[in-house]
Amino acid sequence: MGNAPQSRMRRISLLLLCLAPWLAPLQGATLERLSLDDVIQKSSDIVRARVLGSRADFRGSMIYTHWSLQVSERLKGADQSTIEILVPGGSASGFRQEVPGAPRLVPGREYLLFLWTSKTGSLYITGWGQGVFNLSKNAGGDLMAGRAATGETMLDPATWLPVKDEAIQMRYSEMFARISTTLAQGAVRQ
Numbered sequence: 001m002g003n004a005p006q007s008r009m010r011r012i013s014l015l016l017l018c019l020a021p022w023l024a025p026l027q028g029a030t031l032e033r034l035s036l037d038d039v040i041q042k043s044s045d046i047v048r049a050r051v052l053g054s055r056a057d058f059r060g061s062m063i064y065t066h067w068s069l070q071v072s073e074r075l076k077g078a079d080q081s082t083i084e085i086l087v088p089g090g091s092a093s094g095f096r097q098e099v100p101g102a103p104r105l106v107p108g109r110e111y112l113l114f115l116w117t118s119k120t121g122s123l124y125i126t127g128w129g130q131g132v133f134n135l136s137k138n139a140g141g142d143l144m145a146g147r148a149a150t151g152e153t154m155l156d157p158a159t160w161l162p163v164k165d166e167a168i169q170m171r172y173s174e175m176f177a178r179i180s181t182t183l184a185q186g187a188v189r190q
Contacts, residue, residue, distance in 0.1 A: 031101060033154040033163050034127045040182040043114040043126045045077030048135065050110045052082070056090030063097040065090035067105050069113070075179050077115070085115060085123040101152035103132045110135045112145050112175065128152070130165070135172065143172035 040046065049069035056065045064086045071081055089099035103125055105111065114131035115123045125131040129152075133145040146169035156163045170178075 031128060031130070031150065031152055031154050032157050033165060034130050034157075036168065036178065037182045039114045039126050039131055040076075040179050041186050042116060043076060043131065044117040045083075045115040045123065046075040046113070046179060047071045047077070047083065047115065048073035048075070048110065048112050049083070051105045051107045053107055054090075054105070056092040058092055062088060063090045063092045063095065064088055072110075075176070076183060083115075083123060085113070085125060087125065101128050101150070103129045105132070112172070133168070133175070145170060145172045145175040 034042065047069070049071045052068040052070055054065050054067045056063055058064075065088075067085050067087060069083050069085065071083060074080075087102050087105070089097050089102045091097075112133040112135055114126040114133075116126045117123055129147065129150045133147050136144055136146075138144050147167065149167045150165040154163050154165050155161065
């Protein structure tokens with residue numbers, strides 16, 4: 001009879017251990033907050049592009065979605081009419097993998113994208129959602145570039161303390177001028 005309480009405690013412990021992933025809150029990604037100038041400078045490519053489609057596959061144990069893009073304007077980087085970028089997460093071989101904070105693109109939509117090139121030559125979005133700007137026209141017919149505030153935990157690079165991200169919205173012509181100015185200033189410093 002002395003073993004009955006121990007056996008019961010083991011079963012309860014085992015049950016709690018099995019349920020722990022569903023009971024514990026899921027954590028998202030932690031990102032370094034980048035200023036717009038940081039995003040511009042850290043990007044190897046800056047393109048205005050329309051999403052043509054996507055496919056996903058495994059790279060080791062991670063699923064990556066490969067987004068095919070038609071480039072209509074290039075502000076930085078090698079001239080190519082189509083490119084492929086990789087975003088972590090997606091569905092492949094009957095498996096689905098969600099990656100908190102990973103940007104989501106929409107086929108047919110046009111974006112201004114800030115990209116970085118890995119050592120293997122693959123293109124990724126700079127600063128995750130910080131490097132994705134939706135392009136749309138406002139009521140006056142002006143082309144606008146904007147992104148929502150990132151909902152993931154962000155850290156200030158100077159203090160490493162948590163900070164809130166802010167949405168960015170501006171006319172595309174103003175964004176174009178800002179990119180040109182920042183790139184010109186960066187070229188002078190080097």
